[in-house]
Amino acid sequence: MKIGIVGLGLIGGSLGLALRSHGHTVLGVSRQPHTCQRAIARGAVDDASTTLSLLNAVDVIFLCTPLAAMQATVVELVPHLAAETILTDVGSVKGWVVETIAPLWANFVGGHPMAGTAESGIEAAQQDLFVNAAYVLTPTETTPTQAIQVIEALVRPLQTRLYHCHPDDHDRAVAWISHLPVMTSASLIAACLGETDPAVLELAHALASSGFRDTSRVGGGNPELGVMMARYNQAALVGSLHAYRDTLNQLITQIEQADWRSLEALLKQTQQSRSEFL
């Protein structure tokens, strides 16, 4: 199959490597000529260009730009496409994307491959990035069945775990397990920085080990990504944050009132329930 990829970063580049390894022809578009050169050199694409007209004869296009660039990209892309071209995206928020892109192109399927690394960009692309990763498709009532089947047939051989759900259910689920953790983790780091005694802060720096490292990891990640989660998944994230604050208040009250029995019951529940997520 002839496949287009717009945006040759970590995800776009990794998709190119993986799809080419399964025999597909991949054409890539990036705004940066250097990225096009590197994508070709790394074998992530058969050819690449800075102009979207390169994609006028592909069967399927994966939109791999940042969320903020997606709408403008599709508006610019549409005049180049044949009606049967299938469009899909890899954005980490689905409600906003589906609402924005589906009216611009009927043959569109929202998608979210849940894979990543600490690095970004074409140099970080890996052929096996999607092996064992969840890949969520979010078709709606109006999504053409054939488009869904074509995308499934492309991504299943990459050894992804395929899920289907409504865009809003996707956004609420990732608010819980991906976006909320970023905000609670960032709050942990920011709160520690508020320690006013320099001796205590220095000691905290010296004594922090694996517990702090793990709990603070995602809160110390890419700030632009954090803002993007909040911006495009605002409603679901605010809902999760309110529920989290209620739980935190309950736990603070238990500790203030020395209600050790209730605290132990809560911690037993979290110990038992964590395994259901992992």
Next chain:
Amino acid sequence: MKIGIVGLGLIGGSLGLALRSHGHTVLGVSRQPHTCQRAIARGAVDDASTTLSLLNAVDVIFLCTPLAAMQATVVELVPHLAAETILTDVGSVKGWVVETIAPLWANFVGGHPMAGTAESGIEAAQQDLFVNAAYVLTPTETTPTQAIQVIEALVRPLQTRLYHCHPDDHDRAVAWISHLPVMTSASLIAACLGETDPAVLELAHALASSGFRDTSRVGGGNPELGVMMARYNQAALVGSLHAYRDTLNQLITQIEQADWRSLEALLKQTQQSRSEFL
């Protein structure tokens, strides 16, 4: 040197293995005969007993019981001790321990080796558990200098990173980097469990990956340990929790008001500052 260890769990057993490897004679006491046998079989002690009178001629005793058992253990131990015997402990809270134990035995130095594993008990003991780990001593104005020097001379060769501080400074520092993370992490798991739509909760279970795994790890740990932190470090932990709640409220307001510039500034600060802790 002749060393006694009371409590032959992960920390007591590992101290025994490490100190014996440096040529010391180690006598252990556990309430469980089976634990005494296993400690001898594993080489963590030269001899072991269920009665504290075994320790009537040792130079130094490490108290490695849970915090809740420490006071009663020292009351029972004191009649067996010569005045020059040095007592130290390994409790993860120091203000409460020093206030409780120092009046019972003048020749006492509070200590906290900051090492651990997910496992507990004598079978989990490791000779190299303390290599590169922080080991905090919390002497006060009345702690005999010679006692501090003897403990330092014992634990430094285990390749620990030695720190000295006031018990209260220790407790505030570990509230930030150890006890607060447990509570924020447990709140994350508990909040997710509040999702009322089974389809969304099931999807959250399926999609959770490394970000959720790391952020929830310490909140899914041993409930008794969590209660112990809250119980014996209540004041410092409540202070940290209040500061954390203030930070969280600030972040929630930024997201509710779509103040992306302030949110990005906060996330840039947490990204930059995290490395100072690790």
